[in-house]
Amino acid sequence: MKNSILKMAIIAVSLSPVWAAEDFKLPINLDKLAERAKESVDVTLDSSMLQLASGFLSRDDPDEAQVKKMIGKLKGIYVRSFEFDKEGQYSMNDVQAIRAQLKGPNWSRIVGVKSIKGENTEVYLLKNGDQIGGIVLLDAEPKELTIVHVDGPISPEELSRLGGHMGIPNMGKEKKRTRRESGTPDAKEDERDDEQAEK
Amino acid sequence: MTPFEEALKQALERQEPAADFTARVLARSASEDTKAGGWFGAWRLGAVAAALLIAAGGAAYQRHEHDVRGIAAKRKLILAVRIAGSKLHEVRQRVAESAEVEQ
Secondary structure, eight states: OHHHHHHHHHHHHHHHHHHHHHOOOOOTTHHHHHHHOSEEEEEEEEHHHHHHHHHTSOSSSHHHHHHHHHHTTOSEEEEEEEEOSSSOSSOHHHHHHHHHHTTSTTEEEEEEEEOTTSOEEEEEEEEETTEEEEEEEEEEETTEEEEEEEESSOOHHHHHTTTTSTTOOOHHHHHHHHHHHHTOTHHHHHHHHHHHHHO | OOHHHHHHHHHTOOOOOOTTHHHHHHHHHHHHHHHHHHHHHHHHHHHHHHHHHHHHHHHHHHHHHHHHHHHHHHHHHHHHHHHHHHHHHHHHHHHHHHHHHHO
């Protein structure tokens, strides 16, 4: 009897870091940044709030219908965004506290972009076997800090599909515009595609 | 029999009630019942109406509160999706730009 209890305790202790790694929480000290920010956004929507919001999304509006479909499986959406007047209003410790939680074995960094302007953007995915269990997007710019946590099964592609809707730019069109401006050979192909689409 | 006894006998002599006595008593009794029942009935009806009014008011207030919270949640959700989508768009754009630079 004692042996089985001991075994169970050992299993529980050995599994606990995995659970901790999956359980991502936005640090509370981030709220202090709101005092220094010119503009701040704080969105906390747990599953019950998502369900409530879902009830108010129209099925007839294509944008809202798409969001309704997307959030059906989610457990929560959390956003903290701060825009500052000047640089240096948040410390790297604030960002590190977030990154530290994303070092668990189930989290993987799928994108990391650093620019010379000091913009540092990372996207992390939580994997539960073959399924995606959540996304964390961390965007640290000199005058802006944004953290988005989507808790639940969602892929970045699903979010990208909202491009062109709800004020989100369309990646495809944006790419074509850039190519047209730069005059790359693909530009002519894009023009042909657009003409065909119009027909 | 003394004159006193004679007077007493006459006073206590059995007298039959009038023919409509029973009907009058029953009619009076029924009228009293109706009067009392009317008061009670009106009071009861008022109480039920007031309770219904309170219940309807409470339900309407709850519905209003639910709607207010729901609309606020919907606005928050759309804002969150907009921020998430825009940021992801920025990331993809940066990745695409850096890939083109590398090419």
